[in-house]
Amino acid sequence: MSISSIPELVQPNADELRAFDALFSASSAIGATPAGGLHRLAASAQDGQVRDLFRIWLDEHGFDVHIDAIGNVFGLMTLTPGAPYVLCGSHLDSQPSAGRFDGVYGVLAGATAIVGIAQRLRASGHRAPCNLAVVDWTNEEGARFQPSLTGSSVFTRAMSLDDAWACEDRQGVTLKSALEQIGYLGDAMLDLPIAAYVEMHVEQASNLEREGLAIGVVRETWAALKWRVRFDGEQNHTGPTPMADRRDALLAAAHTIAAVHAEAVRHGAQMHSSVGRLDVYPNSPNVVPSRTILHIEFRSPSTALLDGTATRFEATLRNIAEQTGTRIEIESRQLRAPLKLHDGLSRLAHDVSLQLDLPAGDSVTVAGHDAISMSRVTPTCLLFVPSRGGVSHNEAEYTADADLHNGLRLLSALLERICTEPSSYL
Amino acid sequence: MSISSIPELVQPNADELRAFDALFSASSAIGATPAGGLHRLAASAQDGQVRDLFRIWLDEHGFDVHIDAIGNVFGLMTLTPGAPYVLCGSHLDSQPSAGRFDGVYGVLAGATAIVGIAQRLRASGHRAPCNLAVVDWTNEEGARFQPSLTGSSVFTRAMSLDDAWACEDRQGVTLKSALEQIGYLGDAMLDLPIAAYVEMHVEQASNLEREGLAIGVVRETWAALKWRVRFDGEQNHTGPTPMADRRDALLAAAHTIAAVHAEAVRHGAQMHSSVGRLDVYPNSPNVVPSRTILHIEFRSPSTALLDGTATRFEATLRNIAEQTGTRIEIESRQLRAPLKLHDGLSRLAHDVSLQLDLPAGDSVTVAGHDAISMSRVTPTCLLFVPSRGGVSHNEAEYTADADLHNGLRLLSALLERICTEPSSYL
Incomplete structure (x- = not known):
């Protein structure tokens, strides 16, 4: 017309x-x-x-x-x-x-x-x-x-x-x-x-x-890839517990947040990423956190790029869990095409x-x-x-x-x- | 007797x-x-x-x-x-x-x-x-x-x-x-x-x-050194905001948590450290976090060791703030001798x-x-x-x-x- x-x-x-x-x-x-x-x-x-x-x-x-x-x-x-x-x-x-x-x-x-x-x-x-x-x-x-x-x-x-x-x-x-x-x-x-x-x-x-x-x-x-991820560690006293014995779910979350950011940065303008919400339990100054839940997002115009990220990032999460003595669970995965x-x-x-x-x-x-x-x-x-x-x-x-x-x-x-x-x- | x-x-x-x-x-x-x-x-x-x-x-x-x-x-x-x-x-x-x-x-x-x-x-x-x-x-x-x-x-x-x-x-x-x-x-x-x-x-x-x-x-x-530290970034949409424009207070917190852990590990059995409490604002999945508050602890039998940590760690925090485009404030410091x-x-x-x-x-x-x-x-x-x-x-x-x-x-x-x-x- x-x-x-x-x-x-x-x-x-x-x-x-x-x-x-x-x-x-x-x-x-x-x-x-x-x-x-x-x-x-x-x-x-x-x-x-x-x-x-x-x-x-x-x-x-x-x-x-x-x-x-x-x-x-x-x-x-x-x-x-x-x-x-x-x-x-x-x-x-x-x-x-x-x-x-x-x-x-x-x-x-x-x-x-x-x-x-x-x-x-x-x-x-x-x-x-x-x-x-x-x-x-x-x-x-x-x-x-x-x-x-x-x-x-x-x-x-x-x-x-x-x-x-x-x-x-x-x-x-x-x-x-x-x-x-x-x-x-x-x-x-x-x-x-x-x-x-x-x-x-x-x-x-x-x-x-x-x-x-x-x-x-x-x-x-x-496209958007949204994961909710949970780390389970062990609640303990932040004072006497030897560092090597700790299974710190917040430390695992910290490594994850840094890795989520790094993943987007390596793809330049083709990817955005974030962790906007992080829940910490019990979140008390003197307690090694036993549980963290992260809401992770990767966004890209390319679904293929997000597929690659999903595979690579799952390995990264398992690595972080192993290094911090925590258990990892990917509670939900959502791909918005x-x-x-x-x-x-x-x-x-x-x-x-x-x-x-x-x-x-x-x-x-x-x-x-x-x-x-x-x-x-x-x-x-x-x-x-x-x-x-x-x-x-x-x-x-x-x-x-x-x-x-x-x-x-x-x-x-x-x-x-x-x-x-x-x-x-x- | x-x-x-x-x-x-x-x-x-x-x-x-x-x-x-x-x-x-x-x-x-x-x-x-x-x-x-x-x-x-x-x-x-x-x-x-x-x-x-x-x-x-x-x-x-x-x-x-x-x-x-x-x-x-x-x-x-x-x-x-x-x-x-x-x-x-x-x-x-x-x-x-x-x-x-x-x-x-x-x-x-x-x-x-x-x-x-x-x-x-x-x-x-x-x-x-x-x-x-x-x-x-x-x-x-x-x-x-x-x-x-x-x-x-x-x-x-x-x-x-x-x-x-x-x-x-x-x-x-x-x-x-x-x-x-x-x-x-x-x-x-x-x-x-x-x-x-x-x-x-x-x-x-x-x-x-x-x-x-x-x-x-x-x-x-x-001895125990307890700091409450705040990062101020900028609240923004996790989708369209270009990565380079973000001032992500949670990313700053993540780098800090990793650094707190590393500081204790390098001193072996002479230091314990933790971040037990982390408050995130607004803590919504689609929002770049604008504010995080961390409760940081370092414990050691040696006050001298903690003094060295305090000096070094303040520089580390300023570095993290600079790299993430956030502002850092050490809201409180407490040294229990x-x-x-x-x-x-x-x-x-x-x-x-x-x-x-x-x-x-x-x-x-x-x-x-x-x-x-x-x-x-x-x-x-x-x-x-x-x-x-x-x-x-x-x-x-x-x-x-x-x-x-x-x-x-x-x-x-x-x-x-x-x-x-x-x-x-x-």
């Missing part, structure tokens, strides 16, 4: 931009940190409060609200009963001491955009071939409960509801009971016919900023950006997003707006208002195009 | 041994773990329960009970009003998932011994030149609240009451409010005239077992052991004990009974009944000698 054939795009007006700003500002106050960030873990009291805010806002703006059995909050804007839905959204939960934009932006921009589109379509008397919906996915972050992307994975049946309900936080609270406690445990999963899924997100990298682009159209994702987002939707996003005079480029995402879950079951488009300095999962995360509004303009125009002309991206 | 000049020693009879067994068994049930250990952190609900048990037992057996302002529980057996007290004791708190013997044994053996001695002295009409007392010191372990040896350090004025009250656990609960909550925050410190302090403890090493000895008379302690226990009391303990036919040897303690606090202000004797395999701070910690009874026999005879003949150890 050539640009000239794209119909004129109606855009969010100043009132709609103000409505978005007000909603975003109200969200930012819930779980706000003194340094201007957000601390709003999945299914926490704060998550409950922001869900309430979102639910009430949806009600007031003509959406039908549905809470499903894993706590996903859907706002349905039904224009043509029986037609499939163009779904957009992201997540309202955050990492600890994190930013205000990650996830939140996509949910609130989506909701605002839909209200404007529905008003215009209803005013025009146009009978749209699709309906619209927005969603807040439960526990995208995987900070309080592992694994991440829980709500979208259950929705797409990549994960069973029972497994998701059973996830426990550090205090042994299950996700099911946490959702029940905040009043967001719905009765059943929602069987929603979906035409396409669109997610708008902050980039969490500095490529757009560096290249002076307003929009990143994500074409593909990196790389994937390509929907070509037609990506092309359409580029076309609409061009028509709106928004400079756009192709992007790659290293981070996981609910769009990655969704792309396995429906045509999916993932879009980025710039993140200042690429800083994310940090209170200093920042995207300028102008960039947020650019993204909202694109999202609004793109959703309207998909909704009214679903053939335009096929 | 020659052995022949020691008066005949009266010994605990079978009833007294049974009384000790019953009391020890009742204690072991409070905070018991399924694996036969003890989990009874300082000023926890379980610590409150065992203190209640102990206080009621003291009441029933003729002690005057005093709770001081840092929660130390004293049981006074006043034989001669106005005379100084021979104090014995240890602590009823434990490390997490630890053993039933560490500390507990010394408190309960001391209380049992005093009851028997007082009965015999009162029956004989002997006017003793000293009184007797037993004490349970608050937070010896330093597991929930740091530093360790809190109760005995406040008693000896090595630590101010305000500083001790202000110690916080991981949840930010102060020691003062935790004591208040379990009903063990007394009004004031106790001004008790003390003639001597005796502590009986399990060895937590395997020297006595290996040498076939029943009793270890501790002559000196190792080595010391010698009281010569006269040690000799008397040997003499009494010999008279009781208990094979005894000189010991050194690497672990800290309340006796170390007390030895700075009063003649102090620290005694060990065997620990099977040297295992301690572990649920498998074990001392056989016969060894517990041997220790009780010695403690009983020794306390009676000191109480009735305080000149015998001078």
Whole structure:
């Protein structure tokens, strides 16, 4: 499809931009940190409060609200009963001491955009071939409960509801009971016919900023290898126990953390790695640690590279266990294969950006997003707006208002195009 | 003094041994773990329960009970009003998932011994030149609240009451409010005239077992260097953030843990080292850790060796910080100098052991004990009974009944000698 054939795009007006700003500002106050960030873990009291805010806002703006059995909050804007839905959204939960934009932006921009589109379509008397919906996915972050992307994975049946309900936080609270406690445990999963899924997100990298682009159209994702590894040693007194007799699970963890880092460094820009979470038991100053649990990640555009790493690293772990007199167990292994987002939707996003005079480029995402879950079951488009300095999962995360509004303009125009002309991206 | 000049020693009879067994068994049930250990952190609900048990037992057996302002529980057996007290004791708190013997044994053996001695002295009409007392010191372990040896350090004025009250656990609960909550925050410190302090403890090493000895008379302690070190990095997403841009506080901690271990290994048997506690923030799988706090220990018989380690290790830490792009702060430094226990009391303990036919040897303690606090202000004797395999701070910690009874026999005879003949150890 050539640009000239794209119909004129109606855009969010100043009132709609103000409505978005007000909603975003109200969200930012819930779980706000003194340094201007957000601390709003999945299914926490704060998550409950922001869900309430979102639910009430949806009600007031003509959406039908549905809470499903894993706590996903859907706002349905039904224009043509029986037609499939163009779904957009992201997540309202955050990492600890994190930013205000990650996830939140996509949910609130989506909701605002839909209200404007529905008003215009209803005013025009146009009978749209699709309906619209927005969603807040439960526990995208995987900070309080592992694994991440829980709500979208259950929705797409990549994960069973029972497994998701059973996830426990550090205090042994299950996700099911946490959702029940905040009043967001719905009765059943929602069987929603979906035409396409669109997610708008902050980039969490500095490529757009560096290249002076307003929009990143994500074409593909990196693969990720995630292992949870446990070392068992022996609890003992740190004083009298001779060094040679110790079986120190924290020493084993320390060697592992250094090796995880070294593995990425040797592959240059082709691999990222981390240990973000380390649990130590009993974690008392005078006790040789008897148990450590590490959450290890390797990410790469190349699955072959990760396969090699997996083999080599398992040997490294056994070596470390032997040298420290500990026992090693790889408790879980998860390989998230790389994937390509929907070509037609990506092309359409580029076309609409061009028509709106928004400079756009192709992007790659290293981070996981609910769009990655969704792309396995429906045509999916993932879009980025710039993140200042690429800083994310940090209170200093920042995207300028102008960039947020650019993204909202694109999202609004793109959703309207998909909704009214679903053939335009096929 | 020659052995022949020691008066005949009266010994605990079978009833007294049974009384000790019953009391020890009742204690072991409070905070018991399924694996036969003890989990009874300082000023926890379980610590409150065992203190209640102990206080009621003291009441029933003729002690005057005093709770001081840092929660130390004293049981006074006043034989001669106005005379100084021979104090014995240890602590009823434990490390997490630890053993039933560490500390507990010394408190309960001391209380049992005093009851028997007082009965015999009162029956004989002997006017003793000293009184007797037993004490349970608050937070010896330093597991929930740091530093360790809190109760005995406040008693000896090595630590101010305000500083001790202000110690916080991981949840930010102060020691003062935790004591208040379990009903063990007394009004004031106790001004008790003390003639001597005796502590009986399990060895937590395997020297006595290996040498076939029943009793270890501790002559000196190792020095200990304890640092709390903090690395500050930058919180960021573990996915997109380029490896070179990361300032990973956990990677810095990992290099430090390996270096702490290497430092001890290079000094052979002359140094022990450990990192027993490591706090990671935010400790979420997808976030580069922004802050780690390490509790580092080096122990050695030689202060000179520790001085050299301190200098060298500070440079090592700065190096690690530079290489990982983190900031390092040494938040606290504590050097516990080595010391010698009281010569006269040690000799008397040997003499009494010999008279009781208990094979005894000189010991050194690497672990800290309340006796170390007390030895700075009063003649102090620290005694060990065997620990099977040297295992301690572990649920498998074990001392056989016969060894517990041997220790009780010695403690009983020794306390009676000191109480009735305080000149015998001078």
